[in-house]
Amino acid sequence: MTLAIERDQGFLDAIRRIADEVAAPHADDVDRSARFPVETIEALKTEGALGALIPTELGGGGESLETVADACFELGRRCGASAMVFAMHSIMVASIVRHADGSPWFQDYLRRVARDQRLVASVTSEVGTGGDLGRSIAAVTPGADGRATFEKQAPTVSYGEYADDLMTTLRRSPDAEPGDQVAVITSRDEHTLEQTATWDPLGMRGTCSPGFIVRAEFPVEQLLPVPLAGVLTQSMVPISHILWSHLWLGIATDAFDRARAFVKAQAKGRPDQLPPTATRLSQLMSELSLLRAEVRNGLREFVEADEEDRESLSTMASILRFNNLKIAASEQAPRVCQGAMSVCGIVGYKNDTPFSVGRHLRDTMSACLMVANDRIHQTNASLLLIAKDV
Amino acid sequence: MSDRQDLTRRIRQVVGEHGHLPVDIATIDDDSDLFQAGMTSHASVNVMLGLESEFDVEFPDAMLKRSVFESVRAIRSALEQLQVVAA
Numbered sequence: 001m002t003l004a005i006e007r008d009q010g011f012l013d014a015i016r017r018i019a020d021e022v023a024a025p026h027a028d029d030v031d032r033s034a035r036f037p038v039e040t041i042e043a044l045k046t047e048g049a050l051g052a053l054i055p056t057e058l059g060g061g062g063e064s065l066e067t068v069a070d071a072c073f074e075l076g077r078r079c080g081a082s083a084m085v086f087a088m089h090s091i092m093v094a095s096i097v098r099h100a101d102g103s104p105w106f107q108d109y110l111r112r113v114a115r116d117q118r119l120v121a122s123v124t125s126e127v128g129t130g131g132d133l134g135r136s137i138a139a140v141t142p143g144a145d146g147r148a149t150f151e152k153q154a155p156t157v158s159y160g161e162y163a164d165d166l167m168t169t170l171r172r173s174p175d176a177e178p179g180d181q182v183a184v185i186t187s188r189d190e191h192t193l194e195q196t197a198t199w200d201p202l203g204m205r206g207t208c209s210p211g212f213i214v215r216a217e218f219p220v221e222q223l224l225p226v227p228l229a230g231v232l233t234q235s236m237v238p239i240s241h242i243l244w245s246h247l248w249l250g251i252a253t254d255a256f257d258r259a260r261a262f263v264k265a266q267a268k269g270r271p272d273q274l275p276p277t278a279t280r281l282s283q284l285m286s287e288l289s290l291l292r293a294e295v296r297n298g299l300r301e302f303v304e305a306d307e308e309d310r311e312s313l314s315t316m317a318s319i320l321r322f323n324n325l326k327i328a329a330s331e332q333a334p335r336v337c338q339g340a341m342s343v344c345g346i347v348g349y350k351n352d353t354p355f356s357v358g359r360h361l362r363d364t365m366s367a368c369l370m371v372a373n374d375r376i377h378q379t380n381a382s383l384l385l386i387a388k389d390v
Numbered sequence: 391m392s393d394r395q396d397l398t399r400r401i402r403q404v405v406g407e408h409g410h411l412p413v414d415i416a417t418i419d420d421d422s423d424l425f426q427a428g429m430t431s432h433a434s435v436n437v438m439l440g441l442e443s444e445f446d447v448e449f450p451d452a453m454l455k456r457s458v459f460e461s462v463r464a465i466r467s468a469l470e471q472l473q474v475v476a477a
Contacts (some may be wrong), residue, residue, distance in 0.1 A: 134431060177412065177428035229425065229456060314455040379431070386438045388451050 008067040011052065015071040018043045023079035028351075030081055030206035031359050034199055036162045037206045040075070040082035041119065049086065051114030053093050058107065059114035065094065065239070069246040069299050076250020077257075080363035081206025083247035085119075085159050088207075091243055092120040092167045095183075095235045096224070105221040109185060113165075120185075121163035123214050124236075127153040131375045134232060135178035139171035140223065149217045150184070153196070158209040160193055168214060169228055181228035184218060191216035203362030234313040238302055238322035240371075245295045245329035248367050252333045255340035255360040256288050262344045262355045277343045284339040291332040298325035316387040323376045330367030337361040394466070401465050404444050405429075408436040420462040434459050441465065447472050 023040040030037045044050060052068050054060020068090050075083035093113060100106035112118060129135045138152035150170050160166065165187050172180045197211035224231065259281055266275040301321060305312050312318060337360040341348040344355040351358050384390070398420065406415035409424060410433040418427055429437070437459060442448055447469065449458075458468045 172426075177426060179428070179430055180426045233456070311455070311457075312452070314457065315451055316454040317451040382432050382435045386435050386442075386449070387454060388448065 008063060011047075011049075011061060011063055011067055012070055012074065014047045015044075015049065015074050018047065018049075019074045019078040019082075023075055023082045027079035027082075027359070030079060031363075032205075034201070034205035034208065036159060036208045037079055037082040037085065038162075040079060041085060041162075044086060045117035045119075048114070048117065050089060050093075050117045050119060053090055053097055054110050054114045055097065058110045060110065061114075065242070065303060066299060068094075069242055072243045072246040073250040073253075076247030077254040078250075079206070080247065080251045080359070081204055083250060084204055084207050084244075087240075087243040087247055088122060088158055089120050089163075091236060091240050092122050094239050095167075095231050096185075098235045099226050099231045100224055103221070103225045106185075106224070109222075116164075118164040118187075119159070119162065120165045120167055121158060121160050123152060123154045123157050123160070123166050123168040123212075125155055126169075127155050127211075129178070131372050133169065133237070133371065134181070134229070136169055136171045136181050137178065138168075139174045139176060140182060140184065140220075141174055142220075143217065146220050147217060148220050148223075149215070151213065151215045153211075153213050155197075155211045156209040157193070157212045157214065158207045160210075160212055160214075161195075161208065164188055166191055166214065166216075168216070172227075179229070183224040183228050183231065184216075185222045185224075186216040186218045190218045202365060203359070204366040230314065233319060234310055238313060238318070241322045241326040241329075242295075242299050242302055244367065244370060245298060245325055245333075248329050248333035248364055249291055249295045251360050251364050252288060252291055252336035252340075255337040255357045256284060258348070258355045258357055258360075259284060259340035259343035262347065277345075280339070280343050284336065284343060287332065287336050287339055291329060291336060294325060294328045294332070298322065298329075316383045317390055320380055320383050320387055320390050323380050326371070327373050327376055327380075330364075330370070330373060333364040333367055334361060337364050397466055397469065398462060400444055401441070401462050401469070404440040405437055405462065405465070408440040409433050410436075418462070420466075422462075423460050424462075425456065425460055431456075437465075441469070445469055445472075 022043045026039050048061055051060035052063040056062035072083050072087045075086055096106055124133050126137055128137050138150050141149050143149055152168055165185055167183055167185055169181050169183050172182050192215050194213040195210050196213055199208055199210040263275050263277050263281045337357055340357045347353040347355045348357045402415050409429045412428040453468055459465055
């Protein structure tokens with residue numbers, strides 16, 4: 001068919017190879033040691049994957065959001081933390097590509113991300129805002145010679161120490177209201193990270209996401225040229241929910257595959273009898289199907305709305321739609337992993353068998369906390385008072 | 391008082407009542423960005439509800455977005471548009 005689709009397939013083949021040959025063999029060590037999945041990220045850089053969403057004219061891969069979502073799914077099947085790092089980087093890149101096309105600095109920046117495979121992390125959450133990404137306390141403080149500074153207390157910065165650049169959300173100025181936000185890119189030589197907490201979590205251990213006080217000094221042209229509000233509703237939030245849910249689906253799919261392998265191994269031992277776990281596996285398949293349907297639909301609806309009229313992504317109906325994707329997927333993915341564990345029994349519970357699903361369960365349990373579902377329900381509850389057709 | 395002035399006055403009253411602005415609505419002109427002035431997303435929903443009840447209209451989903459409620463003038467043109475549709 002078209003050239004674009006062929007390229008997408010080639011990219012996905014490469015991602016699958018990285019997932020199988022690099023991410024999978026290191027996944028247990030990354031998890032056990034709570035260490036950054038450096039091998040996978042290096043392999044992704046070699047493949048140019050950190051520039052996947054950047055247009056070809058800027059030296060990127062020009063891949064579609066669908067392709068990158070599939071890549072998150074494939075990586076998630078082998079190492080949830082690797083997939084999460086790739087997803088979070090891609091969310092930031094997508095936000096810049098979609099909202100900074102008028103800025104020469106950001107066009108050049110995207111070229112550098114593609115050329116040098118720079119890894120971008122985000123500093124969005126903030127101590128004292130109750131998890132509301134739409135409000136900031138830290139502010140851009142103007143300085144001399146077109147430069148500015150900020151200091152932000154972040155409760156978590158995923159792979160902050162390993163990123164080349166940070167994208168930080170801030171109030172526009174020291175006297176701006178909490179909702180009057182902007183985003184800024186700073187590179188390693190423009191910011192410092194003072195670690196304020198340890199990192200020994202239940203799951204997603206390889207994302208290395210402790211708290212930091214981030215301080216930076218930067219030229220003002222590195223501020224995203226549009227207000228953050230539109231970036232959040234049209235890109236950052238829905239694309240986060242889409243890419244996260246794809247990698248959660250990947251993790252849940254691998255948990256299911258392990259349960260299926262377990263039942264098959266049981267069946268081989270007694271070819272004439274249906275193993276008692278087989279029925280439970282069938283029930284689990286329907287749970288996985290529900291998850292897959294919601295995740296795939298969410299992506300399709302986003303792409304359709306975006307192509308038809310990007311502004312429509314700002315409507316409350318759209319915000320509710322993609323909030324629901326996040327809530328549904330984050331609740332369903334650990335349910336599938338727990339189901340896989342009950343199929344596999346003790347060999348699923350143990351960490352060192354081919355049927356281990358403990359890491360899958362722990363990784364997906366982080367899903368409901370990444371922007372707390374309670375917080376999202378609160379927003380939805382308010383929007384439901386006024387939205388009509390949801 | 392013209393219809394438009396009256397409409398503006400009633401919009402300002404609703405925004406003043408439900409927008410939870412940190413400043414007096416009287417200090418905000420028709421073009422000021424209400425979100426920049428400190429209206430939260432939650433308060434904006436209350437403003438929408440207040441407007442629906444004050445003007446006995448329903449905002450269709452396509453209108454329920456930040457840009458439609460970002461200033462008194464934007465709200466006024468949305469309401470005028472709705473009343474044109476109704477008429």
